[in-house]
Amino acid sequence: MTYPWPDLGTPINEIVTPMPVIDEDRLAANIARAQAYLDAHGKRFRPHIKTHKSPAVAQQQLDAGAIGINCQKISEAEVFANAGFDDILITYNIVGAAKLARLKALNARVPRLSVVADSATVVEGLAATFTADAPLRVLVECDTGGKRCGVQTPQQAADVAQLISDAPGLAFEGILTYPAPGGAAIVEDFIAQTLALLEARSIPCPVRSNGGSPDLFLAHLVPSATEHRSGTYVYNDRSMVRAGHCTPDDLAMHILATVVSRPTPDRAVLDAGSKTLTSDLLGFSDYGAIDRLDGARIVSLSEEHAVVDLTDCGASRPAVGDVVRIVPNHTCVVTNLFDHMVFHRDGKVTRVEPVSARGTVW
């Protein structure tokens, strides 16, 4: 659907709500700060596109010095390949004949495509699909405390690496992890043990990829890692501020919402519900923070409404028609709900970007 998007320069408090808005200067500063830190510590940077799903923003990250991008789905990678990105890592076990065929087609046109595997079953599917004339790069995913996917021990990592290394159509590229926050020492130990096992088998392991925005500025605590992957850092959110990973001045995303009802003195209702903010709490007891409205709490969401409890607010309370600014608990899931997002500098619209990789299935 095409909307009457705001002209460049329009004040953002005049645009349609609910709408996420991205502060250009904070975005640029977040990109620059992360890149400078990783450059200073000799780590390559591979941002995860999950947070913005936008080739334009990913290009800003590459322009600042990132070596490539990280996607989570084949179809996301296709969007970025179509936009000319040539170094793409898909951090996902690709399973099933249909997806493997699609992955093969993608590998034929992306100069540097890689995926992960964490079991013999996943490697077997890849090995049966790819051939030596156009091999696929594969990393072994390691569970270092995140308790999601990944081999459980360095021995298992070496065994899966061996399977990859032995497959004619696959090229063993390295190992990868997404640690539990604060797990630097565990990651370093896991990598070091795995490297020793691989060395004993004469299997080179050029890439050791560590990840996460919570651990971004702790990447130097994992000396064996060669690259770092982060998504959330680019916009940041309320959970990142709470954890001390950024300051409120680093929040590049806000959601603008309009007060549509004031049914009682202590209740306001906004036009931003779970279909805007999602119901991600991430440990908070409310669904986002309202900027410059001390004491207000978003106590419940229905699909298109947020109910705000104003009990602890002072006398200055918002009226129907007022626009408020919400700091989302979790930025990535908000992006995923919108087909477009509005960017601004100093509150004036600079561009409207499509969220091009949203809604992909494969």
Add this chain to the structure above:
Amino acid sequence: MTYPWPDLGTPINEIVTPMPVIDEDRLAANIARAQAYLDAHGKRFRPHIKTHKSPAVAQQQLDAGAIGINCQKISEAEVFANAGFDDILITYNIVGAAKLARLKALNARVPRLSVVADSATVVEGLAATFTADAPLRVLVECDTGGKRCGVQTPQQAADVAQLISDAPGLAFEGILTYPAPGGAAIVEDFIAQTLALLEARSIPCPVRSNGGSPDLFLAHLVPSATEHRSGTYVYNDRSMVRAGHCTPDDLAMHILATVVSRPTPDRAVLDAGSKTLTSDLLGFSDYGAIDRLDGARIVSLSEEHAVVDLTDCGASRPAVGDVVRIVPNHTCVVTNLFDHMVFHRDGKVTRVEPVSARGTVW
């Protein structure tokens, strides 16, 4: 993005995952049962499109006897107007010059469009926009315990109705509520009191619209209501089963997901995360029920992964590549994440429908 959608007749366990699939027979049965019940009790039925966002499914509801549809946004109503729907109620306070202008354009082309208002401020915006040559129908939204939008008392309802009635460009259509579940007696009392006040002012109130899937089959307990609005009933979900509003045999939506990792004997990881299921808990302690896998619990979601605890499962545990069927906690928010959904009969694909009204902003 265009995908290689499955041919008609394809077994659904062969389609790409994660994907919501809709059982045609259960869908048809849910539509028929609700319509038959409301017909038997002399209530008009106005289904809410939030659950499917699909003109094709809404047409099935009209074909069964619904009088029109209920949307939550102007831009959703535009999608349905473009598809030929001629009786649309937008249950939202429309606020701000841009949205009011867009609403006026919509009213000029929809034979029977109506909105709600719950305050003098909202009525003033509408009254300043519409003129007597093309008046807009307006209902007063009443808070009967849902604690969201709505006037708080019958007296306030009558006062807002008077403002609407007095505006040359507005036509007072009636009153509307979305009650707290089980609030039939409160709704009946609120309507009866409001009708008495309106009668004393000689203001006709032809429509008394009650709502909610939880109270759908209790609609006969509100004799003063003339119509009922429901969304979720069309697909149903885990929360509806738990509350006793439907049985497991009435679940028309499942989400198909593939096991992509089995890192430990007690852990499986699925390719359906919060960007598929959402993090809506609705009082559950886990993120959806896995059909035919007793004891399995979806204990955590990341954006593209679900972690399943198999500790309480028997010896028969899923392997990498197996497809499982998830009953979502909340169906409406799942629909909102997908651009298309697959329909099937007896497990064979019947159609792929676009979720046409997803991603609308205005």
